[in-house]
Amino acid sequence: MENIKAPRGVRDILPDESWKWASIFEVTRKIAEDFGYREVHLPIFEQTELFSRGIGETTDVVEKEMYTFSDRSGRSLTLRPEATASMVRAYLEHGMASGPQPSKLWCTGPMMRYERPQKGRYRQFWQLDFEAIGSSSPLVDVEVIALSLEIFRRLGLANLEVLVNSVGCPACRPLYRTALQDYLRMHFDSLCPTCQGRFDRNPLRILDCKVETCKAITDGAPDVRDHLCEECRDHFDEVLKGLDLLGAKFRIDKRLVRGLDYYTKTAYEVLSGDLGAQNAVCGGGRYDNLAEAIGGPHTPGVGFAAGLDRIVLTMEQQRLGFGTEPSIFVMVVVAEESARDEGLRLLYELRKAGVPADMDTSGKGVKAQMKAAGTAKSNFVCVLGSSEIEKGVVAVKEMATGTQAEVARGRVVADLAARAGSARR
RNA sequence: GUGAGCGUAGCUCAAUUGGUCAGAGCACUGGACUGUGGCUCCAGUGGUUGGGGGUUCAAGUCCCCUCGCUCACCCCA
Structure with a gap:
């Protein structure tokens, strides 16, 4: 800085x-x-x-x-x-x-x-x-x-x-310009210094001067429309x-x-x-x-x-809405180091399916990853650990309700893609 | 170009007449809860107080210069 x-x-x-x-x-x-x-x-x-x-x-x-x-x-x-x-x-x-x-x-x-x-x-x-x-x-x-x-x-x-x-x-316009100047000339001394300067160069500008005395003068000025x-x-x-x-x-x-x-x-x-x-x-x-x-x-x-x-x-x-701010739909949380490869695979399958997804890459603990999911306002979290991998499932948690369910690994991407699709409408 | 006000951590702000005054909250990181967020508690990271000069035993605090920000004039989107 x-x-x-x-x-x-x-x-x-x-x-x-x-x-x-x-x-x-x-x-x-x-x-x-x-x-x-x-x-x-x-x-x-x-x-x-x-x-x-x-x-x-x-x-x-x-x-x-x-x-x-x-x-x-x-x-x-x-x-x-x-x-x-x-x-x-x-x-x-x-x-x-x-x-x-x-x-x-x-x-x-x-x-x-x-x-x-x-x-x-x-x-x-x-x-x-x-x-x-x-x-x-x-x-x-x-x-x-x-x-x-x-x-x-x-x-x-x-x-x-x-x-x-x-x-x-x-x-x-030139005819109006001279008509305006003819009128303003009568009040020249009462105009503000800036407007006096504008008199020759650009008299039309005097019409939108903000100074009260100038406004009062131009109130009676000839109207363009009549010219x-x-x-x-x-x-x-x-x-x-x-x-x-x-x-x-x-x-x-x-x-x-x-x-x-x-x-x-x-x-x-x-x-x-x-x-x-x-x-x-x-x-x-x-x-x-x-x-x-x-x-x-x-x-x-x-x-x-x-x-x-x-x-x-x-x-x-006016506090108007701007549509929807884009956000991550799914956060992949890796519970153990051994699940990292599978987590990575899941992450990219989600992304290929058009589901906004992300995953921590710094090796943080589960708690920190969950917190990050909360900060990112993600709708779902996919938790993967050795037990899930053994059972061939993914623990899917819905952040808003806090409910969690195991979904078959083979179905989880299509399932989340469907939810993301309907969420966007 | 002119005028006025203002410049302290990433953000919002504290700091009596110049004298532990460099702090708080939020945010961030970690922990309490060794595989689960939003609440609570604890701890940590983070500032040469915009920069330079001067006055003083001592300046975030006073003076000057400079840079920047803000609002207004001007002009326009």
């Missing part, structure tokens, strides 16, 4: 927690199938330009949060800070536009951002990422949002808030209509803006009421300009990223 520790902001997911993650992946994988999304595995690092051009040169992510390095040939590479840009790159690189549209893809894995760690924020964090690329239909926006809500529904998450908004497109072009307005209406149709509970939040440049039209976010300041458990929206930004043909797309670390935090906070 003296010297080498995990770097700041990263952590180990140990066995007591990893099985919970596995159960979330299982649920997610099933939902992906149910919605027709196929899994892809993407590289964990990319050419730096993919992100600097895709996400936007002036965004916080690109300006100060990327892990960028040169490899041995001098190429500039970056550990991915998010998955969407990679997904679109893969879509373009493999000509997926020639397949059925939209291409519905998903992936999971770690993302890396150099940020100050705090509750729910790590330098390496896991996301579930779903993207539908190649369609501009608002029904796809609806599907993506519905899919994310279905994940949370099946996991049992409560106390969530769904915020939806439209951030317009290159045609109408959307006809196309964006129709699109937004269709999305809202679709969500209503599915009975989705959401709130239109005119303050919802996005930190990444590539977003157009639909923007949405799912907030957890059981996290700290970092309360977004999922964020997404439409990004019709991303493909062009990274050098491809105009290709519309929608998607979302959900934060696994935050989902787990919320689930633990």
Whole structure:
């Protein structure tokens, strides 16, 4: 412990927690199938330009949060800070536009951002990422949002808030931007210093400032929806209509803006009421300009990223179940040294039969082996000693009841396999 | 990058105004019960008190530096 520790902001997911993650992946994988999304595995690092051009040169992510390095040939590479840009790159690189549209893809894995760690924020964090690329239909926006809500529904998450908004497109956003600036200019002196700094660079961000005085000012600010072009307005209406149709509970939040440049039209976010300041458990929206930004043909797309670390935090906070923690079903206990070979044989027969089984290898006494079986929460113990071997039986003890019975050696594996099978259902 | 709080055994925490203060519980290992767990009792393993420097007769306890953790700002998943 003296010297080498995990770097700041990263952590180990140990066995007591990893099985919970596995159960979330299982649920997610099933939902992906149910919605027709196929899994892809993407590289964990990319050419730096993919992100600097895709996400936007002036965004916080690109300006100060990327892990960028040169490899041995001098190429500039970056550990991915998010998955969407990679997904679109893969879509373009493999000509997926020639397949059925939209291409519905998903992936999971770690993302890396150099940020100050705090509750729910790590330098390496896991996301579930779903993207539908190649369609501009608002029904796809609806599907993506519905899919994310279905994940949370099946996991049992409560106390969530769904915020939806439209951030317009290159045609109408600039007009709104100036309208907003015109309004804010009248109150410029009352804005907090941070917002005064944002005024020119990114006035939309002022809308979600947490300072009370800024909030009061932006309460009266012009609404994006009144400034959307006809196309964006129709699109937004269709999305809202679709969500209503599915009975989705959401709130239109005119303050919802996005930190990444590539977003157009639909923007949405799912907030957890059981996290700290970092309360977004999922964020997404439409990004019709991303493909062009990274050098491809105009290709519309929608998607979302959900934060696994935050989902787990919320689930633990809400004391939700994670399915079943895997455990050893049978412990083989060897009563005497002379029974060790037979014990080993039995152990591997059980394992081959698909019964989770284990055995002590350190030569401990029977009592200690029993205790280990208890700690491992094993359902059964098979005791083997010279007397059992002579009689051709195995003493099978059911740990929960404490009852023990002799079972013929020839039948014991099939018998336990049957019990393990029914126990798992 | 900024601010605040905190760093004592694997875990959770004790240690009066600096003076046997390096401890307890849990966990782990062994024993009481020489072939049987979960209860009880006993014993044992385990810490250069995050690291470095300073003040002092004496520092876990005070001061400085450093590293780390936590929460918040910022930003987002």
